[in-house]
Amino acid sequence: MSEYREFLTKDGSCSLKSLFFQENFHSSLGALEETKIKFTAPSDLQRFKGESLSVLDICFGMGYNSASLLDKLIKQKSYLNLYALEIDKKPLEYSLSNKSFLKLWAPKVKKIFKSLYQKDYFEDQFFQCRILWGDAREKISSIPSDYKFDLIYLDGFSPQKCPQVWTIEFLSKVTEKLNSQGSLITYSSSAAVRKTLRNLGLEIFSIKPNFNNRTFWSQGTIAISKFDKNKLEPNCIFEKLSLMEEEHLLTKASIPYRDQDLNSSKEDIIKKRLDEQLSSNLLPTKKWREKWGMTKLSFKS
Numbered sequence: 489m490s491e492y493r494e495f496l497t498k499d500g501s502c503s504l505k506s507l508f509f510q511e512n513f514h515s516s517l518g519a520l521e522e523t524k525i526k527f528t529a530p531s532d533l534q535r536f537k538g539e540s541l542s543v544l545d546i547c548f549g550m551g552y553n554s555a556s557l558l559d560k561l562i563k564q565k566s567y568l569n570l571y572a573l574e575i576d577k578k579p580l581e582y583s584l585s586n587k588s589f590l591k592l593w594a595p596k597v598k599k600i601f602k603s604l605y606q607k608d609y610f611e612d613q614f615f616q617c618r619i620l621w622g623d624a625r626e627k628i629s630s631i632p633s634d635y636k637f638d639l640i641y642l643d644g645f646s647p648q649k650c651p652q653v654w655t656i657e658f659l660s661k662v663t664e665k666l667n668s669q670g671s672l673i674t675y676s677s678s679a680a681v682r683k684t685l686r687n688l689g690l691e692i693f694s695i696k697p698n699f700n701n702r703t704f705w706s707q708g709t710i711a712i713s714k715f716d717k718n719k720l721e722p723n724c725i726f727e728k729l730s731l732m733e734e735e736h737l738l739t740k741a742s743i744p745y746r747d748q749d750l751n752s753s754k755e756d757i758i759k760k761r762l763d764e765q766l767s768s769n770l771l772p773t774k775k776w777r778e779k780w781g782m783t784k785l786s787f788k789s
């Protein structure tokens with residue numbers, strides 16, 4: 489675990505910092521709270537009570553998002569098909585050895601995680617779960633091509649630290665795997681990610697900031713495939729982008745990350761985007777920030 493440093497977040501739940509990516513897995517305000525506000529609540533899992541659903545968890549890490557999902561589905565007796573993608577086994581190893589993490593969930597979550605760690609697989613009457621270890625850019629192609637998801641969680645490190653999982657090419661593969669009316673949910677409110685998702689034909693919404701923390705103007709993004717407003721109304725958790733957010737998409741910050749053959753290095757992806765930003769006529773992001781009185785702190789993508 490030398491590549492990771494553990495730390496306690498403000499809600500009492502534990503998290504890790506990756507020394508390689510130089511970034512925390514979760515906000516220091518609360519790992520558990522972040523999972524609940526940014527992933528579980530926007531999933532509106534109650535609509536699947538007693539029914540079946542399929543979920544793809546990209547960048548599984550310690551497994552907070554899947555654990556919270558499983559915990560809810562166990563209680564409401566739903567049937568789940570879960571795929572998870574993750575490059576490193578160590579964060580899951582850490583979760584399995586951490587009593588305070590395991591205590592957050594129904595005991596069955598530990599059983600499932602143990603099986604995922606040892607056999608990459610878990611199956612019983614309610615749940616079929618698989619984890620594919622390796623680079624998500626490659627492993628996503630191992631999911632059967634006709635397999636589609638109701639929910640996709642995308643929880644990679646931030647686009648500047650790990651652009652590999654936020655490029656047009658990768659997001660295109662990811663969104664192809666959504667069912668009609670299926671949602672991709674991410675904590676990111678980056679203009680590049682939002683613009684890419686919109687250009688891929690998805691309807692995008694902003695996850696509303698929570699009352700305890702008004703510093704950030706959004707808690708993330710929900711992108712819905714083949715959105716039909718009669719079937720799924722925006723609810724109190726997410727809403728249409730505000731004028732400020734729409735204008736963000738008109739700035740140089742909206743220039744996408746590109747990775748033509750899905751095997752570029754982080755440095756190449758960042759450099760290509762910087763070159764494109766330098767030669768672009770779009771509004772400098774600084775101007776947008778000034779117009780809306782945005783500080784660096786409130787501008788976390």
Ligand SMILES: C[S@@+](CC[C@H](N)C(=O)[O-])C[C@H]1O[C@@H](n2cnc3c(N)ncnc32)[C@H](O)[C@@H]1O
Nearest residue numbers: 513547548549550551552574575623624643645
């Ligand atoms: C922000 S953390 C995930 C947090 C996670 N959802 C949790 O609950 O702990 C990002 C994760 O992405 C993984 N990762 C980084 N690059 C990846 C890649 N190319 N493919 C798959 N996983 C990757 C890291 O190993 C790390 O576990």
